[in-house]
Amino acid sequence: MTEAEWIRAAQGGDLEAFNRLVLAYQDAVYNVAYRILGEHAAAEDATQETFLRAWQHIRRYRGGSWRGWLFRIATNACYDHLRRRKRRPTVPLEPLDAEGDALEDAPWLADANSQVQPEAEAERAALRQALERCLQELPPAQRAALVLVDVEAWPYAEAAQALGVALGTLKSRLARGRLRMQACLRRFPELLGALARLNPGGHSS
Amino acid sequence: MSRANLSARELRLLTAYLDGELPAGEAARVAQRVANDPAWQEAYAHMRAVKQGLRALPRERAPRAFTLRAADAAARRPARARWGYRWASAAALMLLLLVFAGDFLSHHMLLAATSAPPQALSAAPVEQPAAASAKAAEAAVGAGTPTPSARGEAFGPARAEENALDATTSAPAATPTPTPTMPSTPSAATAPAPPSPSPWGWRLVEGVLACLTVVLAFLGWRR
Numbered sequence: 010m011t012e013a014e015w016i017r018a019a020q021g022g023d024l025e026a027f028n029r030l031v032l033a034y035q036d037a038v039y040n041v042a043y044r045i046l047g048e049h050a051a052a053e054d055a056t057q058e059t060f061l062r063a064w065q066h067i068r069r070y071r072g073g074s075w076r077g078w079l080f081r082i083a084t085n086a087c088y089d090h091l092r093r094r095k096r097r098p099t100v101p102l103e104p105l106d107a108e109g110d111a112l113e114d115a116p117w118l119a120d121a122n123s124q125v126q127p128e129a130e131a132e133r134a135a136l137r138q139a140l141e142r143c144l145q146e147l148p149p150a151q152r153a154a155l156v157l158v159d160v161e162a163w164p165y166a167e168a169a170q171a172l173g174v175a176l177g178t179l180k181s182r183l184a185r186g187r188l189r190m191q192a193c194l195r196r197f198p199e200l201l202g203a204l205a206r207l208n209p210g211g212h213s214s
Numbered sequence: 215m216s217r218a219n220l221s222a223r224e225l226r227l228l229t230a231y232l233d234g235e236l237p238a239g240e241a242a243r244v245a246q247r248v249a250n251d252p253a254w255q256e257a258y259a260h261m262r263a264v265k266q267g268l269r270a271l272p273r274e275r276a277p278r279a280f281t282l283r284a285a286d287a288a289a290r291r292p293a294r295a296r297w298g299y300r301w302a303s304a305a306a307l308m309l310l311l312l313v314f315a316g317d318f319l320s321h322h323m324l325l326a327a328t329s330a331p332p333q334a335l336s337a338a339p340v341e342q343p344a345a346a347s348a349k350a351a352e353a354a355v356g357a358g359t360p361t362p363s364a365r366g367e368a369f370g371p372a373r374a375e376e377n378a379l380d381a382t383t384s385a386p387a388a389t390p391t392p393t394p395t396m397p398s399t400p401s402a403a404t405a406p407a408p409p410s411p412s413p414w415g416w417r418l419v420e421g422v423l424a425c426l427t428v429v430l431a432f433l434g435w436r437r
Contacts, residue, residue, distance in 0.1 A: 028281040039276040053277060060280050064287055140267045158233060159268035165235045177226075183233070184225040190264045204263045 016075060020067050027067065031060050034076070037161070038083045044156040045087040047145045055090050059083040077170035084153050084171055091149050136203045143193035151186030154179055159187075219253035228254065232261050299434030303427055310423040317416040 010018075010026070012033070018026035038059050043052035062082050070078050144152055150172075157168040158179075169179045194204065220228065230236045231244040247254045 024282060024284060024287050027287075031281050032279065035276040035280045036273070039280075040274045043274045044271070049274075049277065052274070056276065056280050060282060061286065064282055136267065137271060140271060144268070155268060159265045160271055162269065165230070165233065180226040180229055181222070184222070184229040187229065187261045187264045188225070190268075191260045194264070194267075204267050 012075060016067075016070065019064075020070065024064075027064055030075075030079075034079060035060070037076075038079070041080065041083055041156055041161060042087055044144065044160055045084070045149065045153050046090055047141070051090055051094070055083065055086040058086040058089075062086065074167050074170060077167045080157070080167075080171035081173055084173075087153070088149060132200070132203045135197075136200045139194060139197045139200050140190075143190050146193055147186055147189055151182045151189065154182035155186045155190070158183055220257050224254075225257065228258055228261060232258065232265060296434050299430050303430035303434050306423055306427040306430055310420065310427055313416070313419050313423060317420065320416075321413075 010029075012030070015026045015029050019030060035056060039052055039056045042055040042059070043049065046052050046055060059079070059082050062085075063079055066082075144155065147155065153172055154168065157163045157171060158165070163171070165176055165179055169176050172179065174182075194201065227236070227240075227244055228248075231241055231248075234241075236244060244254075248258045249255070
């Protein structure tokens, strides 16, 4: 069966067919949710919520990009989660120093393998952490745009559909988000070299 | 940095160029600017580095299968139920407002009635017994009292006087004289006020409706 046939069967109430769609998309939905929310537990909740809502509203799907329709639900589930988190902020698990700043070199936070990591690998891990931290510091709308277009490599039309915005709005969010990211990454000057080495090629699009 | 040199529109253009989302002609123009203008070159290099960095982030895999079980799929149909609760909550609120209005009006009418002049208070109940006694008198006439003409024949000398009396009281129903079986004026003055629900009754209904409104609103708007 093709994806379109699964969708039609699911619209007719076939849960089996819907679960095939779930299995086909759950990794992508989870990855997007994790990148937007920054937490595994929250991403798991949002993914579950996404598929429940998709099942409940699948009759409203009227063709077009299934992925765009599904991820519209996913991004809304993530935004709902962020709103709830804002209302009920939780205490971060990072240790704090005397001034209340996050203590990044707490011994229990260190990776068990960090002692044996080669230098290049340690640098990549540090760069990944810096990128994840900067991504989480973005406003949610810009973060979601960057996750779909940069992390997931989606075309603009589908990303705009998934975010429920016009193309111009998506471009603005991407431009502003990338500027903020690069400003944030300047706080880690030792990693800029590693970042530049990620793409040694010339101009590309 | 790049932000100071490029306008917001130029940054959007550069973003779309980086993502391959520009038409060929426009893309060629931007490529030329990037090749020849150091500000564009720098901005492009930074944007591309960010994009490549994000693209290189590891993909997280779903920690478990998110497939739905039949029970999950059937258990939650919240949208419709939620709207049902919302409408029910709105209806309960409207009812509560109506009850409030009824309570307010009845309270003020009672106040107006108790503060009215005493004559008005005693006159009103008298009228009802008087009308009732007139009806009773009429019934008595129909049962055994002779008609005026018959009486005139039977009691000769008194006939003219009685006829005059009949002329003035041709409608016996209007006679205000109370019969011995009817309540007298003093008892009418102590008659109870018009019936109205007790204040506690109003409070109870309002309390129940307020609770219902809150509970339904909670069910309708909870996440």
